[in-house]
Amino acid sequence: MRANRIFKIINPFQSETSNNVISSYIAIGHLNVYIKDKRSNLDVARKSLLIAHENYVDTLILPYMQPYGPILNNNISKSTLRKKYGLSLTSRYLANLSIIAKNYGVNVLLMSTIEKAGSKIYVTAFLIPGIIGEPIEKYRKIVLSNREKIIGFNKGKTIKKFRCRNIYYSIVLDDEILYPELAKLSLYLGTDILFIGIAPDYPVKNYMSIIKSLALMTRSKIILVGGIYYYENKLSYIVPTVILDQRGNILFKYMSDEQALIILPTQYLIRKNKKIDQETMFIYTLYRKLLRRKKRGVGIGDRKGYTYKVE
Numbered sequence: 001m002r003a004n005r006i007f008k009i010i011n012p013f014q015s016e017t018s019n020n021v022i023s024s025y026i027a028i029g030h031l032n033v034y035i036k037d038k039r040s041n042l043d044v045a046r047k048s049l050l051i052a053h054e055n056y057v058d059t060l061i062l063p064y065m066q067p068y069g070p071i072l073n074n075n076i077s078k079s080t081l082r083k084k085y086g087l088s089l090t091s092r093y094l095a096n097l098s099i100i101a102k103n104y105g106v107n108v109l110l111m112s113t114i115e116k117a118g119s120k121i122y123v124t125a126f127l128i129p130g131i132i133g134e135p136i137e138k139y140r141k142i143v144l145s146n147r148e149k150i151i152g153f154n155k156g157k158t159i160k161k162f163r164c165r166n167i168y169y170s171i172v173l174d175d176e177i178l179y180p181e182l183a184k185l186s187l188y189l190g191t192d193i194l195f196i197g198i199a200p201d202y203p204v205k206n207y208m209s210i211i212k213s214l215a216l217m218t219r220s221k222i223i224l225v226g227g228i229y230y231y232e233n234k235l236s237y238i239v240p241t242v243i244l245d246q247r248g249n250i251l252f253k254y255m256s257d258e259q260a261l262i263i264l265p266t267q268y269l270i271r272k273n274k275k276i277d278q279e280t281m282f283i284y285t286l287y288r289k290l291l292r293r294k295k296r297g298v299g300i301g302d303r304k305g306y307t308y309k310v311e
Contacts, residue, residue: 007031007051008260012243012252013268024058024165026269028225028262030241030254031062035069035231038093042067044259045108046100051261053104058266059164061109061195063227064173064239067093070201070229078121078152086116087126089136094126101130107164111197111225112173115140120154125171125197127162137162143176147202159186167192167266174199177210183218192271196224200237212248219246220271223264228257 029048034040045062052060065071068085087094101108107130115124115138123141140156141148159182161168170186172194177183183194194214198207208224215222226241240255241262254260 006047006259008258009051009055010254010260010262011264012262013265024266025056025263026164026169026266027052027055027057027060028223028241028264029060029062030226030256030260030262031066031228032259033063033066033069033227033229035229035236036071038068041069042093042096045097048259048261049100049104049106049108052106055261055263057106057261057263059107059109060261061225062111063225064111064197064199065113066110066227067113069231070199070237072147072151072199072202074147076151081114081151082116082119082121085114086121087113088116094128094136098128098136101128102132104130106130109162109195111171111195112141121152122154122156123148123173124156125173139171141173141176142182143174143179145175145199145202159189161186161189161191165266167269169193169195169269171195171197172214173197174204177204177207177214180214180217183214183220187218187220187271192220193269194218194220194222196222198224198239200227200229200239203239208242211242212244212250214248215244215246216248221245221269226254228259 031044031048045066049060067087071085097108108128110126110128112123112125115122123144125139127137129136137160139160140158142156142159144153144155159170161170168191170191172183174197177196186194196211198204204210211222211224222244224240224242226239228235229237235257238255238257240253242250243252245251254262
């Protein structure tokens with residue numbers, strides 16, 4: 001893979017995959033995020049997409065709240081968030097990012113951002129395709145933090161899995177790590193790996209211990225997507241990028257203030273043991289029964305079985 005003066009290029013498993021034919025890569029962007037500076041953040045995304053393209057990456061994952069960084073506080077109102085920071089499918093930021101992604105032929109995942117939909121606002125992950133004609137996909141956060149509830153965020157209703165060539169992955173954000181049932185249902189519906197996003201300014205207490213337990217409980221690899229956060233050109237937060245195995249052991253950790261693309265072969269991320277335990281089957285069956293009893297509340301997705309609605 002090609003080196004770059006701006007971004008480190010890191011393949012933690014290069015020695016394990018050097019003799020194999022690699023079909024595709026996912027890259028974790030451990031990147032600078034400038035709080036309240038969308039122009040600089042779009043420039044970082046553009047440069048990282050170029051480097052991802054040069055290194056044969058299929059999907060690039062950007063840090064938590066990449067368009068403008070963590071901007072929630074006790075004094076901000078729902079209307080201010082919606083008008084000043086909320087993004088929709090027609091917003092300039094997403095439109096420009098979509099053009100850049102298609103120019104380089106690289107899918108890009110915004111790990112989370114604030115979405116506006118009419119009068120509602122959501123914490124949403126957007127998958128922007130690098131292929132012309134494919135629609136933007138999204139996952140709306142289901143479990144809200146206390147401050148998100150106070151501000152007036154709306155809850156998502158669908159467990160979503162995204163596809164990258166030969167694997168499927170799901171997103172777990174902030175307080176959702178406290179609800180292993182969500183992760184287990186994602187795996188039940190065919191997800192290979194979970195990507196975790198944590199708010200740098202207000203992280204879940206003991207989040208690393210919880211994520212390790214989640215990996216052990218779900219018997220799946222988990223990746224914490226990190227980033228480097230600046231406010232007025234001063235370093236404010238660093239969230240590490242961490243890869244854990246099925247037993248909760250740390251396989252790789254990067255906690256530098258140097259930007260890096262951490263490139264992973266998708267074949268390494270495939271979940272080999274997709275056997276579902278009895279507890280997860282019970283949870284899935286319980287929700288199906290609740291669906292029959294209630295017109296609103298809990299619902300299941302399409303007939304293909306890869307989405308699951310929860311409210």
